[in-house]
Amino acid sequence: xxxxxxxxxxxxxxxxxxxxxxxxxxxxxxxxxxxxxxxxxxxxxxxxxxxxxxxxxxxxxxxxxxxxxxxxxxxxxxxxxxxxxxxxxxxxxxxxxxxxxxxxxxxxxxxxxxxxxxxxxxxxxxxxxxxxxxxxxxxxxxxxxxxxxxxxxxxxxxxxxxxxxxxxxxxxxxxxxxxxxxxxxxxxxxxxxxxxxxxxxxxxxxxxxxxxxxxxxxxxxxxxxxxxxxxxxxxxxxxxxxxxxxxxxxxxxxxxxxxxxxxxxxxxxxxxxxxxxxxxxxxxxxxxxxxxxxxxxxxxxxxxxxxxxxxxxxxxxxxxxxxxxxxxxxxxxxxxx
Amino acid sequence: xxxxxxxxxxxxxxxxxxxxxxxxxxxxxxxxxxxxxxxxxxxxxxxxxxxxxxxxxxxxxxxxxxxxxxxxxxxxxxxxxxxxxxxxxxxxxxxxxxxxxxxxxxxxxxxxxxxxxxxxxxxxxxxxxxxxxxxxxxxxxxxxxxxxxxxxxxxxxxxxxxxxxxxxxxxxxxxxxxxxxxxxxxxxxxxxxxxxxxxxxxxxxxxxxxxxxxxxxxxxxxxxxxxxxxxxxxxxxxxxxxxxxxxxxxxxxxxxxxxxxxxxxxxxxxxxxxxxxxxxxxxxxxxxxxxxxxxxxxxxxxxxxxxxxxxxxxxxxxxxxxxxxxxxxxxxxxxxxxxxxxxxxxxxxxxxxxxxxxxxxxxxxxxxxxxxxxxxxxxxxxxxxxxxxxxxxxxxxxxxxxxxxxxxxxxxxxxxxxxxxxxxxxxxxxxxxxxxxx
Numbered sequence: 001x002x003x004x005x006x007x008x009x010x011x012x013x014x015x016x017x018x019x020x021x022x023x024x025x026x027x028x029x030x031x032x033x034x035x036x037x038x039x040x041x042x043x044x045x046x047x048x049x050x051x052x053x054x055x056x057x058x059x060x061x062x063x064x065x066x067x068x069x070x071x072x073x074x075x076x077x078x079x080x081x082x083x084x085x086x087x088x089x090x091x092x093x094x095x096x097x098x099x100x101x102x103x104x105x106x107x108x109x110x111x112x113x114x115x116x117x118x119x120x121x122x123x124x125x126x127x128x129x130x131x132x133x134x135x136x137x138x139x140x141x142x143x144x145x146x147x148x149x150x151x152x153x154x155x156x157x158x159x160x161x162x163x164x165x166x167x168x169x170x171x172x173x174x175x176x177x178x179x180x181x182x183x184x185x186x187x188x189x190x191x192x193x194x195x196x197x198x199x200x201x202x203x204x205x206x207x208x209x210x211x212x213x214x215x216x217x218x219x220x221x222x223x224x225x226x227x228x229x230x231x232x233x234x235x236x237x238x239x240x241x242x243x244x245x246x247x248x249x250x251x252x253x254x255x256x257x258x259x260x261x262x263x264x265x266x267x268x269x270x271x272x273x274x275x276x277x278x279x280x281x282x283x284x285x286x287x288x289x290x291x292x293x294x295x296x297x298x299x300x301x302x303x304x305x306x307x308x309x310x311x312x313x314x315x316x317x318x319x320x321x322x323x324x325x326x327x328x329x330x331x332x333x334x335x336x337x
Numbered sequence: 338x339x340x341x342x343x344x345x346x347x348x349x350x351x352x353x354x355x356x357x358x359x360x361x362x363x364x365x366x367x368x369x370x371x372x373x374x375x376x377x378x379x380x381x382x383x384x385x386x387x388x389x390x391x392x393x394x395x396x397x398x399x400x401x402x403x404x405x406x407x408x409x410x411x412x413x414x415x416x417x418x419x420x421x422x423x424x425x426x427x428x429x430x431x432x433x434x435x436x437x438x439x440x441x442x443x444x445x446x447x448x449x450x451x452x453x454x455x456x457x458x459x460x461x462x463x464x465x466x467x468x469x470x471x472x473x474x475x476x477x478x479x480x481x482x483x484x485x486x487x488x489x490x491x492x493x494x495x496x497x498x499x500x501x502x503x504x505x506x507x508x509x510x511x512x513x514x515x516x517x518x519x520x521x522x523x524x525x526x527x528x529x530x531x532x533x534x535x536x537x538x539x540x541x542x543x544x545x546x547x548x549x550x551x552x553x554x555x556x557x558x559x560x561x562x563x564x565x566x567x568x569x570x571x572x573x574x575x576x577x578x579x580x581x582x583x584x585x586x587x588x589x590x591x592x593x594x595x596x597x598x599x600x601x602x603x604x605x606x607x608x609x610x611x612x613x614x615x616x617x618x619x620x621x622x623x624x625x626x627x628x629x630x631x632x633x634x635x636x637x638x639x640x641x642x643x644x645x646x647x648x649x650x651x652x653x654x655x656x657x658x659x660x661x662x663x664x665x666x667x668x669x670x671x672x673x674x675x676x677x678x679x680x681x682x683x684x685x686x687x688x689x690x691x692x693x694x695x696x697x698x699x700x701x702x703x704x705x706x707x708x709x710x711x712x713x714x715x716x717x718x719x720x721x722x723x724x725x726x727x728x729x730x731x732x733x734x735x736x737x738x739x740x741x742x743x744x745x746x747x748x749x750x751x752x753x754x755x756x757x758x759x760x761x762x763x764x765x766x767x768x769x770x771x772x773x774x775x
Contacts (some may be wrong), residue, residue, distance in 0.1 A: 065433035072425020079414025
């Protein structure tokens with residue numbers, strides 16, 4: 001039973017890591033067509049995420065793989081119930097990766113503009129739809145003994161859309177803070193002034209999300225019954241405040257604050273869901289929880305050992321990579337991808 | 338057409354698309370790492386140019402391998418939910434381990450390699466490419482452990498209406514998995530070496546960058562010769578393991594309908610599935626099938642007619658694919674022996690026709706790997722987990738034909754566009770040769 005709780009936390013952590021890391025490069029992808037004034041700006045934007053975006057996306061694959069290994073029933077229902085939105089996310093990620101990699105390998109202007117549109121859409125779609133999907137999971141999905149009773153349109157309800165937009169604006173803020181951290185000169189100044197505007201928009205949607213969650217979800221019941229847990233949403237808010245405060249004084253602290261905001265935003269949702277991964281909005285008896293949808297204790301134990309040995313190694317070399325590639329890209333010298 | 342059939346086609350198509358790009362990643366990664374090692378050791382600039390030239394082609398190909406793989410991981414959940422519930426306790430673990438052990442390593446150090454030319458020491462840069470080559474093969478190991486479990490389920494009990502893992506080491510050290518893994522990666526090495534030899538041959542025919550491409554050809558030929566022999570030998574052991582654990586697949590590979598002692602292999606054979614027999618059987622080599630399958634000329638080999646008719650796979654595609662694979666495998670050994678000999682004696686430029694043959698042979702290992710998977714996967718039908726779970730019972734319950742048709746259509750259009758773009762870029766950069774900036 002302890003292992004189930006541990007894997008529930010790991011499940012939340014993997015999604016949180018994915019959003020905090022891929023979040024900024026998705027944000028840069030959404031900014032790409034609007035922010036870059038010159039080809040040099042584009043090259044700088046791509047170089048800023050070039051060495052890391054691919055490994056960032058692996059957190060998503062790991063989150064999917066871990067859900068499969070630890071909570072196979074949740075994996076099966078989550079992905080088959082949310083079939084079309086998930087497929088759209090996949091199309092987005094496929095298109096995005098290819099457009100990003102091939103942008104500076106082709107010469108044909110028509111294909112280049114198609115690739116740039118693809119990079120934008122491929123960044124926007126996953127950000128928005130993952131938000132929509134999680135907004136709906138927070139509310140609970142219409143599941144009973146006959147399966148799932150929703151479709152793509154029922155997912156696009158107000159709370160689902162608020163969460164989707166919150167993800168997009170939070171990633172835009174996260175991306176512009178990363179860009180200011182990695183650049184200098186004109187592009188750095190513009191990224192910062194954009195981040196300041198995005199900060200207010202993110203704050204607005206974060207408040208809207210937290211308030212409307214009170215009315216349409218059960219996310220708060222865990223927090224009201226165990227008040228110490230309120231630390232989690234408070235850290236989320238502090239992260240967002242930190243991002244606003246540090247914008248002018250420290251680029252790295254502003255970026256890290258925004259990462260903390262995203263991590264604890266995810267945990268606010270996950271903590272409110274507990275013990276469910278996918279609650280049923282019809283009858284809690286059909287909710288998929290950390291206990292009724294899990295693998296055997298044996299498999300959970302095997303996976304725990306794997307995680308204990310290998311995740312520190314992964315974190316170590318990922319940290320080294322970020323350190324190696326945290327240099328400022330010199331003005332006019334961005335090399336593209 | 339129902340949702341099961343469409344889901345099968347969709348999965349089959351995405352898997353085969355994925356496997357256009359994966360084998361080259363496996364083989365070319367190692368070759369690029371070897372080239373960079375040569376530069377590190379000799380400081381000869383031509384090896385650096387070589388590393389950058391083949392490295393660019395590696396990267397172009399790599400992207401498509403990655404993105405088509407993500408789709409596969411999620412399709413287990415989207416289209417095969419009943420399968421995922423039934424086997425998730427066992428099957429999910431290698432997938433999650435693959436991501437944790439291999440994907441992070443691969444993608445992180447690919448980024449380091451690509452952007453690290455001026456940022457890290459030459460030694461660290463060299464380590465990066467070896468880590469990329471190592472981890473893409475490690476990733477193949479975990480995915481093939483998962484696949485092998487579907488072929489030969491081990492280390493589990495049936496409990497709570499699903500297969501639950503009882504012995505992780507039985508799953509990881511399954512002989513089927515290791516035979517499949519070594520057969521697959523050596524096949525990938527063959528793909529990589531024919532890719533390098535084919536493109537080098539093109540430039541040698543045009544007498545461009547002769548030194549660079551002669552050296553590349555020699556590296557490819559040496560690597561390819563070893564790989565071609567290994568893939569053949571391991572394939573032989575693999576077939577013997579198939580005979581042992583999947584008798585219906587073996588019988589389909591040879592289109593053997595009736596159980597026979599000292600079973601022969603026919604040089605010419607035409608299956609007739611509707612009559613459950615062969616239309617033509619000519620030129621038998623006595624006892625060869627028994628010998629290959631059980632390493633005993635007098636062994637009895639079970640024929641397809643000894644199994645219930647709804648338990649046997651489609652015979653013709655499996656039989657044909659197997660023959661093509663073995664035929665090509667033999668050809669690869671002959672070609673790489675010649676290639677290695679001519680390259681070693683520095684006689685490549687004199688044998689222009691041989692260079693042409695090597696150029697046009699470039700696609701053949703791709704064909705061999707694709708038909709190899711047809712043998713493995715079609716040969717397993719009607720089971721998704723051999724002897725345990727039928728493919729028909731594995732599909733998601735809530736899927737509609739419209740859903741699958743829509744996503745399948747988009748996949749086909751999208752993947753085709755990407756593949757065209759990818760091949761166009763590969764051809765463009767392969768023909769262009771090393772760039773000024775290299």
